[in-house]
Amino acid sequence: MAIARTGVYVDDYLEYSSTLPAELQRLLNTMRELDERSQGILNQTRDQTKYCLAQSSKRMMNQEEDDSVMEKMRKDIEANQENALSLCTEKVLLARQAYDLIDSHVKRLDEDLSNFAEDLKQEGKIAPDEPVILPPLPLVPKDEKKRSHFGASQSKRFDYRDRDWDRDRDFELMPPPGSHKKSVPAPVDVDQPIDPNEPTYCVCHQVSFGDMIACDNENCQGGEWFHYSCVGLTPETRFKGKWHE
Numbered sequence: 595m596a597i598a599r600t601g602v603y604v605d606d607y608l609e610y611s612s613t614l615p616a617e618l619q620r621l622l623n624t625m626r627e628l629d630e631r632s633q634g635i636l637n638q639t640r641d642q643t644k645y646c647l648a649q650s651s652k653r654m655m656n657q658e659e660d661d662s663v664m665e666k667m668r669k670d671i672e673a674n675q676e677n678a679l680s681l682c683t684e685k686v687l688l689a690r691q692a693y694d695l696i697d698s699h700v701k702r703l704d705e706d707l708s709n710f711a712e713d714l715k716q717e718g719k720i721a722p723d724e725p726v727i728l729p730p731l732p733l734v735p736k737d738e739k740k741r742s743h744f745g746a747s748q749s750k751r752f753d754y755r756d757r758d759w760d761r762d763r764d765f766e767l768m769p770p771p772g773s774h775k776k777s778v779p780a781p782v783d784v785d786q787p788i789d790p791n792e793p794t795y796c797v798c799h800q801v802s803f804g805d806m807i808a809c810d811n812e813n814c815q816g817g818e819w820f821h822y823s824c825v826g827l828t829p830e831t832r833f834k835g836k837w838h839e
Contacts, residue, residue, distance in 0.1 A: 603706050611699050621692045625685050632681040639674045642667055795819040 646667050715721075792801050796819060805822045822828060 600710070603710050607703060607706055610702060614695065614699055617695060618692060621688050621695070625688050625692075628681045628685045628688070632678045632685075635674050635678045635681070639671055639678070642671050642674070646671075796821045796824050798824050 646664060649664065794801055795806065798821065800821070802819065803821070805827075806819045807822065807825070807827060808819050
C-alpha cells in the first residue's frame, strides 16, 4: 500500500540528502574565505591608490625616481585588481555549485512526492486531479498562538470576498516555495530552465514571485495564494480594507 511505502520514500530521501548540510557548509565556508581575501586585497588597493595620489600631489622625490615608484605601484594595483576579480569569479562558481546542489535535492524531492501521489491516486486515496504540492500555510504570530491556547478557534474560515483586514493586524506570511520578498517580480534568467513541475498560484495561474498573500478560505479559487499586483495590493496597503472585489 502507498501509505506503507511512505517510510520507504522518507528513508530514501533522507539517505540521499544526508551529505547535503556538510557539502553546503563546505561551499559556504570557502566562499566566506574568498570574500575575506578579496576584501583584504581591495583594502590594500585602496591604500595604494591613496598613496599614489598623495605622492603625485607632493612631488617630494625627483621626477625619475618618482616615475619609477609610481610605475611599480601601478603594476601592483593592477595585479591586486586581477587577483580580486579572480577570487570573485571563484565565489560565483561556488555559489553556482551550491545552487545546483540544492536544486538537485529539490528536484529529487519533487519526484518522490509525485511518485507517492501517483501511488495514492492509483489506490483511490486522493482524487485524480489533486495537486501534488500545496503552498504552505501562513505562520501564526506568537500573540495569536497564545490567545489560541485560551480557547480561540483556529478552524473558523472566512470567504475572502467578504473579509475585511484589521487595520492594526501585522504578521508575516510564509511565501510559497521559490517566492522572494520583493515588491516587483524578479527578472527571469534566460539560462535557467523553467521547471514544468513548479506549482502555479493566483488567478493568473503563474508561478510564485514577488510578494504574495494567502486566502484562508478552503474553497478559495486560484491556489489560495495571490500576487499583490493581481489583487491590487502593495506592502503598505495589504491590511487596509478589502484587497478583493
